Amino acid sequence: MSLITRIQSWGDHHHPKWLDYFRIALGVTLIWKGIAFALNLHAFTNLMNQVSIGTATSISFGAHLIIVLHIIGGLLITIGSRTRISCLLNIPILIGAVFFVNMRDDIFRPYAELWLSYFVLLGLICFLIEGDGILSIEYEKNKTFKAGNGQSII
Structure with missing residues (x-):
């Protein structure tokens, strides 16, 4: 049995219900930050005006990738579908947000973004291991379509 299979099996069998509410809150937070990031693209526009075309294209691609991954990944995490892959992506x-973007700000100022980024990163790592849980689309799908030996019951 591979390490990943053992981690998935452990996460599927040791999942309290309150952790599902935390997963839903984490997904909503990612959606909210993705929308907030999309609404503040003017900062990237100012940055792109100061650099060459190749760098500006990279910045634009990265910004749009972050928006898409946060919104779609947050939605999938919220409903409990493909949670592990959404967390992995x-x-x-979030590692970039914690170590490169928010670290330079004063972490003790009111409403510092570093703490939010840190807790979201810890939540993503937690659900990468734990998986979907009971309150999820994947749980209902697996409960309906699988018998104990993996055969379809329909």
Whole structure:
């Protein structure tokens, strides 16, 4: 049994219900930050005006990728579908937010973004291991379509 299969199996069997509410809140937070990021693209526009065309294209692609991954990944995490892959795709963005973007700000100022980014990163790592949980679309789908030996019951 591979390490990933063992982690998935452990996460599927040790999942309290309150953790599902935390997963839903995490997904809504990612959607909210994706929309907020999309509404503040003027900062990237100012940055792109100061650099060459190749760098500006990279900045634009990265910004749009962050928006798409946050909104779609947050939606999938909220409803409990493909939670692990959504977390895996959002973790590099949050690592960048924690260590490169928000670290230079004063972390003790009111409403510092570093703490939110830190807790979202920890939540993503948690659900990368834990998976969907009971309150999810995947749980209902697996409960309906699978018997104990993996055969379809329909």
